[in-house]
Amino acid sequence: MSSVESYEKPIPVPDPDSAPFWAGCRESRLLIQHCEDCGHNQFPPSNLCAHCGAGGLSWKQASGAGKVFSWIVVRHPVPKPVYAQDVPYVVALVELAEGVRMPSNIIGCSPEDVVADMPVKVTFKQVTDEVVLPLFEPA
Amino acid sequence: MGSARKSAYALKDKYAIVGIGTTDYSANSGRTVRALAIEASANAIADAGLKPADIDGIVSYNFNDSAPAIAVATGLEIPNAGYAVDFLAGGNAANLIVLSAVAAIEAGLADTVVCYRAMNGRSGFRLGGGREFRALGPTQFTAPFGWITYPQAMAMWCRRYQVEYGLTPEQLGNVAVTLRENAVLNPRAMQRKPMSMDDYLASRMIVDPFRLYDICLETDGACAVVVTTAERAKDMKQKPVYIMGGAYGGGPQQGDDLFDCIRWPDHSKNYSHYIAEDLWRSAGIGPGDVDVAEIYDCFTYSILMQLEGLGFCGLGESGSYIADGHIRRDGKLPVNTHGGLLSEGYIHGFNHVIEAVEQLRGQSGPRQVADAEIALTTAGAMTCGSAMILRR
Structure with a gap:
């Protein structure tokens, strides 16, 4: 493990759509979005389901x-x-x-x-x- | 082919390119992008036999690395531009800006429009370098893994093609070697030293499967064209080059920026597959009617995808199509007669439009394709792009 100061590679900046993904990684859990309406799995994360347009996507562990x-x-x-x-x-x-x-x-x-x-x-x-x-x- | 739109470009032969202009292409212009843009635009206006006062529209595209349209209009003293637009876009827009100039004139926003691309692509902002060395928004899922540059992006597509259809280093090398043969005859070209297949194979691996000579030249320079109605073009200094047809588009799930191919369904097919039907329908011709093709070649591999996508050969057949010599200057489809982005220089694809116009005017000197009547220009290599059919 290195500190932020010495790590020179690009560091991902979580945003409101992606924060759960990066939080999952910190717990060694690989999370992807899941649409409860149509069953579509989604990555990278977005605010709507790209398949059916539903909002309120849930996260599930891959x-x-x-x-x-x-x-x-x-x-x-x-x-x-x-x-x-x-x-x-x-x-x-x-x-x-x-x-x-x-x-x-x-x-x-x-x-x-x-x-x-x-x-x-x-x-x-x-x-x-x-x-x-x-x-x-x-x- | 991909799904066609309900409508297609519907202004066949009603508009024309009447002037072209460039600057020198170099590795270090020592000048501002504003100065380059103004020089190329002024040259295009003079080539058309016009004066800046005759221009009332201006359009360009950039990656925040160039001078905006209003700055160039100011530098040229264009009195009152009714259309002044900067597309925030990559090479995919190199033909789209010309089509948008046509649309603006058709809509009555302008009569005569200058289209340009200006960049210090080697001495200034280098697209082949670190691009955005940040990891936020779309790049938060790519940059942290050291997937940062355009060669690295496109190599991922090329590898997938290799998996699906097979592709040898020599098949990529044929593109580099053929285009260099054309550049040798082009005084504008940055790289005029002959290249053999051995030279190609000996060039160092940058990002496997790409060697150095699979990758285009970062270049300082600018290109510009003048677009107006066919009616006005009749009385101008140069023989008009008519815009027969054109298309812009791409497939589903183009992603969050030009680098993003995570959701793209099939990486062995790029945007060209999806615009082919609209493009040929707009001009009322087919691939067999093209006399000379200036195909976007940010990488050798980009040409393979577009030959297949636009229907010059079948899927998976471009490697052997090229090996058979069809894209050579004396072949049935001469490609990138100026040397392309790989050997002439990388003005983000806009130099392809310049070359197509020169070929159709018969002004290409020793690299002239005999009796070139119809030319194809394309722009883009990944999920979206544009193309035009031009005729003399």
């Missing part, structure tokens, strides 16, 4: 299981001083078992080992006193 939908291997760090120690690193669009996609990093394996549809599961990493990021590792 299983944390998913698969790699697409991924990139960042080899040239931008900005350089911030990511120089991290390259190569993998950013993936993870398709959760609940049907929504979520950008994250794939950790716990070599970038070369990531393949399409690879099963992954969520793991949580505390990066500042306030912020916990949901990352994924091979399942």
Whole structure:
């Protein structure tokens, strides 16, 4: 764990739509929005259900299981001083078992080992006193 | 193809581009974006044989990195613009601003409109760099994971295409090499040194699957065109280039900004898939009628998606279509005859409009496509974009 002062990467700023998601991460719970009216699962969060237009969406805990939908291997760090120690690193669009996609990093394996549809599961990493990021590792 | 709208652009051949202008393209202009915008606009007005007093509308697009339309109108001493608009948009708007100029004239807000894009894209605000190094709003779900730059965004699309259809490094390399062959013949181009496939393959990996030469050039410069009615165009200095058709749009769930593709249904198809039917219907032609195509190429891969989306070849077939030489200057669809954003320079796609007009006027010198009568220009690479069909 590092303090905010020494953590140089972008820190997510929760807003009224997203605050429950980031609060969930702090409790190691991966939350997505759920529409009680039509059953649609939603991420990223919004004020209305994008499928049926209903308001008052609830939050439900996702299983944390998913698969790699697409991924990139960042080899040239931008900005350089911030990511120089991290390259190569993998950013993936993870398709959760609940049907929504979520950008994250794939950790716990070599970038070369990531393949399409690879099963992954969520793991949580505390990066500042306030912020916990949901990352994924091979399942 | 994607779902067509009920209506399409309905002003076929009623408007024309009558003037074009540029500045030099460089890595460091040493000038303000305002000065670049004014120079390119003044050149376009002079090219049309007009004076600033003849202009009464002005429109541009920017990412908060340019001079607003009213500043350029002021610098040119345009007396009373009835239409002065800045689109807060990316390359997706490069053709939309021209269509909006037509709409403004049709509505009686203006008679003759200057459209421009000006940027210090290398020495000033670099779109290829850190973009927004912040994580709020839409970027709170992307930037914290080191997913920050446009090359990183588009590489995610490219990988998904690779998963669905297969795509080799050489198939991307063919785009870079072909466009460089055109740039070698273009005095405006930033990169005129010949490039071989070996050069391409040896260029360093930036964000796998993209190498350095898959990524366009950050550029300082400006481009402008003058749009007016076909009726007025008849008496002007240059041969008019008529706007046959055009379309703007994209698919469902375009996301919260131009970077956001989280909810996009199918990353092997971009906006072009969704505007194809509107575009061809508006001009009353099909892909086989196009003589020269200036296709938005922020990355090599962007061209592949648009060739498929607009129906020049089938889904998953663009790699072999390009390998067969069809997009070369002597092929059946010469693409990016100026070298494109990859080798001429990145004026956010507006330089494609300049090249299309020069080709249709027969002013492209050694890179001229013989008897070019109909040109396609496109703008955009991800969830939304615009395109036009122009004819001489």
